[in-house]
Amino acid sequence: MERSDIYILCIEDEQEVLDAVVRDLEQLEEQFPIETANTAEEGRKIIEKLLNDGMKIGLILCDHILPGDNGVELLIELHKDERTHPARKVLLTGQAGLDDTVKALNEARLHHYIAKPWKKEELLRVSVDLLTDYVISNEEDLLPYMKSLDAGKISEAIRTRRNVSDS
Amino acid sequence: MKSGVLGLTPIQITGLFLGIFGLILPFLLPLETLSTAGQLGMGIFLMAAVFWMFEPIPIYATSMLVIFLQIILLSAQGPVYMDAELPVSEPVALEEETWQIPSSALQEDGTVLVAKEPGETESVRVNVIDRNGQHVIVQSDELSQDHEIVTDPGHRLVDYEPNSYTDYIGTLANPIIILFLGGFMLARASVKYNLDKNLTRYLLGPFGTRPRFIVLGLMLVTAALSAFMSNTATAAMMVTVILPIIAQLPPEDRFKFGLALSIPIAANVGGITTPIGTPPNAIVIAALSDYGIDISFTDWIIVAAPLVVVMLVIAWFLLLTLFPPSVERFNLDMKGKLNVSPKAIGLYVIFGATVLLWITENQHGIPSSMVAFLPVAALVTGRILNKEDIQKLPWEVLWLMAGGISLGIGMDKTGLAVWMISGFDWGAMGYITLIIAFSVVAIAMSNFLSNTVTATLLMPLVISLHTSGVMGEDFNLLITGIVIAVACSLAMALPISTPPNAIAMSTGIIRTKDMAKMGVIIGVIGLLIILAYAVFYWPLVTN
Numbered sequence: 001m002e003r004s005d006i007y008i009l010c011i012e013d014e015q016e017v018l019d020a021v022v023r024d025l026e027q028l029e030e031q032f033p034i035e036t037a038n039t040a041e042e043g044r045k046i047i048e049k050l051l052n053d054g055m056k057i058g059l060i061l062c063d064h065i066l067p068g069d070n071g072v073e074l075l076i077e078l079h080k081d082e083r084t085h086p087a088r089k090v091l092l093t094g095q096a097g098l099d100d101t102v103k104a105l106n107e108a109r110l111h112h113y114i115a116k117p118w119k120k121e122e123l124l125r126v127s128v129d130l131l132t133d134y135v136i137s138n139e140e141d142l143l144p145y146m147k148s149l150d151a152g153k154i155s156e157a158i159r160t161r162r163n164v165s166d167s
Numbered sequence: 168m169k170s171g172v173l174g175l176t177p178i179q180i181t182g183l184f185l186g187i188f189g190l191i192l193p194f195l196l197p198l199e200t201l202s203t204a205g206q207l208g209m210g211i212f213l214m215a216a217v218f219w220m221f222e223p224i225p226i227y228a229t230s231m232l233v234i235f236l237q238i239i240l241l242s243a244q245g246p247v248y249m250d251a252e253l254p255v256s257e258p259v260a261l262e263e264e265t266w267q268i269p270s271s272a273l274q275e276d277g278t279v280l281v282a283k284e285p286g287e288t289e290s291v292r293v294n295v296i297d298r299n300g301q302h303v304i305v306q307s308d309e310l311s312q313d314h315e316i317v318t319d320p321g322h323r324l325v326d327y328e329p330n331s332y333t334d335y336i337g338t339l340a341n342p343i344i345i346l347f348l349g350g351f352m353l354a355r356a357s358v359k360y361n362l363d364k365n366l367t368r369y370l371l372g373p374f375g376t377r378p379r380f381i382v383l384g385l386m387l388v389t390a391a392l393s394a395f396m397s398n399t400a401t402a403a404m405m406v407t408v409i410l411p412i413i414a415q416l417p418p419e420d421r422f423k424f425g426l427a428l429s430i431p432i433a434a435n436v437g438g439i440t441t442p443i444g445t446p447p448n449a450i451v452i453a454a455l456s457d458y459g460i461d462i463s464f465t466d467w468i469i470v471a472a473p474l475v476v477v478m479l480v481i482a483w484f485l486l487l488t489l490f491p492p493s494v495e496r497f498n499l500d501m502k503g504k505l506n507v508s509p510k511a512i513g514l515y516v517i518f519g520a521t522v523l524l525w526i527t528e529n530q531h532g533i534p535s536s537m538v539a540f541l542p543v544a545a546l547v548t549g550r551i552l553n554k555e556d557i558q559k560l561p562w563e564v565l566w567l568m569a570g571g572i573s574l575g576i577g578m579d580k581t582g583l584a585v586w587m588i589s590g591f592d593w594g595a596m597g598y599i600t601l602i603i604a605f606s607v608v609a610i611a612m613s614n615f616l617s618n619t620v621t622a623t624l625l626m627p628l629v630i631s632l633h634t635s636g637v638m639g640e641d642f643n644l645l646i647t648g649i650v651i652a653v654a655c656s657l658a659m660a661l662p663i664s665t666p667p668n669a670i671a672m673s674t675g676i677i678r679t680k681d682m683a684k685m686g687v688i689i690g691v692i693g694l695l696i697i698l699a700y701a702v703f704y705w706p707l708v709t710n
Contacts, residue, residue, distance in 0.1 A: 147675030155406040155670065158399075160358055164666050165561035166397045166438070166446055167226060167617040 001030045002144060006058035006134070007050055008034045008127070011043040011074065012092070013066050017116075021061060021092070024120040025127055031148050032058060032131060040069040047084060057087040058134045059127060061114075064093035064100060072100045075108035086138050088130035090114060092123075175223055182221020189213030190236075201586050204327035207240045207247070208581035215574055219620040226617050227563035230570020234335050237577050242332035253324040255282050255315035265296065266310050269318045270303045280317040281310070286328025288317060330580055338569040338576070342536035343442065343449040343456070347568065349539025350443035351560045352546050353518055354396040359556060360511040361503065362518065363392060363404050368501045371408075376499055378422065378492035385409065386429050386479050390437030393667075394444045394475075395522065397561065402434040402667035406674060412497050413676060425490030427676040428685050431667035432482050432659060439656045440475045441525070442467045442535065446568050447622035447655040451648045453572045454626040457579070458633065460645050465529035469708050470649055474700055478657070481692055485685065513549045517542050571623030575630070584631035593632060598641040602650055602701050603694070605629070609654035610690045614664045618655040625651050646705045650697055657693035660686025 008025065012018040018036050025034060035050065037043040047057060060078065064071040071091060078084040091104055094116035104110040111133075112126050132150040135142060136157045143164070146154045158164050175183065192213060193206035201209065211233060218229040239245045258266040272279045277295070280288040293305035310316075317325060338344070357363045367388050374384025385405065393401040409430060413423045438445030442452055442464055452462055462470075505511075524531070524538040546552045578584040593601065605625065613621040629651060633644040658664050660683050662672035668686075671677060 143669055143673040146670075146673040151674045152407050152410045155403045155410075155674075158403040158670065159363075159407070161559075164399050164403065164670065165564050166399050167564070167567065167619060167666060 001148060003033060004031050004144065005055045006032050006131070006139075007055055008032050008059045008061070008131075009037065009043065009046065009057055009087075010034060010061045010092075011037045011040065011066065011071065012061075012063040013038050014063075017063070021123070024123045027124070028127060028131070028148060031145070039067050040071070040074040043074060047078070051083055056138070057084050058131050058138075059088045059090070060084075061090045061092050061127075064091060065095050070100070072104040072108065075104055075110065079108040086134065088112075088134050090126065090130065092116065092118070179221055179223040182217055183223035185221065186214045186217035186223065189217050198586075200589075202326045202582055203321070203323035204241065204329070204581040205583045205586055208577050208583040211236045211240065212574065212578060212583060215570075216624060219624075220616060225563070226620060227567040227570070230567045230573075233570045233577075234338070234573045237335045237573055238332040241329060241577055241581065242335060243329040244332045245329075247323065248329040251322075251324050251329075253282060253322060254318045256318050257312065258310050258314060258316055260312055261304065264308050264310075265304060265306050266293075267302050267304055268293075268316055270298065270301055272316045272318045272320065273303050273305070274320050279305075279310075280320050280325065282315040282317055284328075286324075286326060288326055327581060330576065334576060335573045338453075338572040339565065341453055341569065341572055342534065343453045343572075344565050344569055345543075346536045346539045347443055347446070347449060347565060348560075349521065349536075349542045350395060351397075351564075352552060352557075353521060353542045354400060355556050355560055356514045356542075356546050356551050357396065357518065358400065358404075359552070360506045360508075360514050362506075362511075362514060363396065363401070364501075364503055365505050366392065367404070367408060368503055371499065371501070376496045378494060378497060379487055381412070381497055381499060382426060382429050382486060382492075383483050385426075386433035386483055389430055389433035390440065390475060390479055393434045393437035394440035397564075398434040398438045398445055399666040399670065401437070402430050402670045405430045405434070406670060408501065410674070412499065415497055416494060420493050421490045422492040422494070423490075424677050424681045425486040425492075427671055427674060428490075428681060429482070429486055431665065431671040431682075432486075432685065432689065433479060434667040435656055435659045435665050436475055436478045436482070439471050439653055440468065441471070445656055446564060446571075446619040448652050449568045450571045450575070450619060450622040450626055451652040453568075454575050454630055455645060455648050457576070458630065458644060460648075461534075462645070463528040464525045464535035465527065466709070468526060470705060471653065473704065474653060474696060477696060478689070478693060481696075482685075482689060485688060489681075489685070510549065510551045514546070514551050517545045517549075517551070567617075567619055571619055574623055575627045578627040579630060579634075584627040585635050588628055588631050588635065588637070593637045594639055598638065598643075599698070599702065601632075601638065601642075602647065603698060605647065605650055606654045606694050606697050609651055610658045610694065613655045613658035614660050614686070614690070618658070618665065621655045621658075622651055643706070643709075645709050646701050649705060649709075650701055653697055654693070657690060657697075658686070659689060 010018055010021045022034055035046050037046050062071040062075055075089050088111045089108055090112045091110055092114045111130055128149055132153050135145045142154050142158055190210040193209045197206060215229055215233050218224060219226055240247050256269055258268050261267055278290045278292050281291050283289055291307060291309045293307040295303055296306050297304040370388045371384045374380045389401055389405050409426050413426060416423050442448050455462060521538060521542045525535050528535050609621055609625055629647050632638050632642060659668055662668050
């Protein structure tokens, strides 16, 4: 499958957890390259570099408790930045309190909350769902994404959007 | 991801340069036997053909460019022909049948051109008696005092009377384009109010839950919808219907290949059924109409529907043979509820009335393009479609067809089309061989090119075979045109052959080799069926 210019970014300070996320999302990586970071600061740098290279961020999976700025703060910041605004944002955590979670929901328009420990199927399903939403709202040509993402939703989008026509 | 210069692939860049080269080629290597207008038309034709094949720019952009170049280079108001006047002079009578004419008028083959009607000249043979600088003395019993002799036989107005530019830009309002506009608006409204999905749900009901009948039902419904909506939109919608069925199959079950292939096949074939089913039909209908052959909506259905049904049944049989179902029953649970809001009801009424008036055109005689304005006007008057909906219509498809029709007008008018067929002894080929040849070429080309483009490139040749009369009495313009339209829609061996193929392939369910296998079989059987219909059936219904 052809690599797209849409990236998945995972930010998590524990290396084993990060590896587990990457392993669980392996089947998406062929099309959506995965970048990882251990801190919010490192995450920002990666985002900056990717955007400068003309790439897009489609999905951000972020832990809450991180060294330095915490996950919710980072997600709020990325929500406000118009370049990362369209990215789907997931809080992947065991330790976010109610206040932080509510804040993430209200101010970062959090798309999903996954509690640790997660099941592979759940993480994958949520990621596929969110990436499907992302490509439907942001991409012109949806056909390349049908195979790896939600084909039903994508064909429905093609039907209603009509940007594929007879030739 | 696009890469390379200007975001174009190396193939596209090659196409870009080849196309530009094609545009200027006739001026670098002028063809003796072709008029100046023909050379201009040839340049436009070469560029368009190359651009449509290599797609350095989108195919609809090429169509718009064609119209632009035609109004600039070929129209009476463009810079080339704006102030042009054919240089003529009258022969000076010296004595009986002896004339003095300007030496520039004498052509190498010993003839002079006599201007007749605008755009027409007659070649007259003369015997040169004496040359004297500016003039020649010739003997001819065909010349007379009131003849106007063309003093510059290479002039751009020789044998060419330029059209008004409005003829070229007017193709966008060609009746067949308006017919499509009506169809597009109905389709847009159907999607908006989910009429297409609800119809599918009702129509699939009677086919039950047995796999073989589900496939038959899917194919018939897909074909029926794509006869009135775009093939692509229908295919996209039907994919949402088959995915839940495929999810019920064990992963290794080959039946899913057949299921997923049934949609693009039925959508491609279904487009043949009506004039508005698919754009190649428009190209053929518009070209025929210029020669006084107006084919009504009803006539088209009488001609095409029996072929569509036969092709669908054959494809159904093939799919079940190649990919037999292993499951006894499916659960076909399509959710949804008929929208009964006043606007939706309005749509149902307009939809029903329009389709009824279309298919009964022969009974009431109101042209289908006029009827097409009923949905155009009624859907916006009733606020069933709003401004955003209209903006979302596939306008580029209308331009694609308009450019194709316009190219045909130019090729015919400049004499290019007749010139292109002139190098070959068509008469010796025979009508049946010709039908086979056109079908094979159309199916082969259309597997790689847009169906509309294939029809656009072939139709001018068909027309000139008619106007030049080289095929003799046997040749039937109407049937040959229909052959082109049908053949263009029967090419479906590759994912790139048609947009419905691309959609089906993108689901990841089918493999390219399955699509290729079915596509080739359909193409070959289609060829035989076209031939059979062209010989036995169409002559009966087209007189």
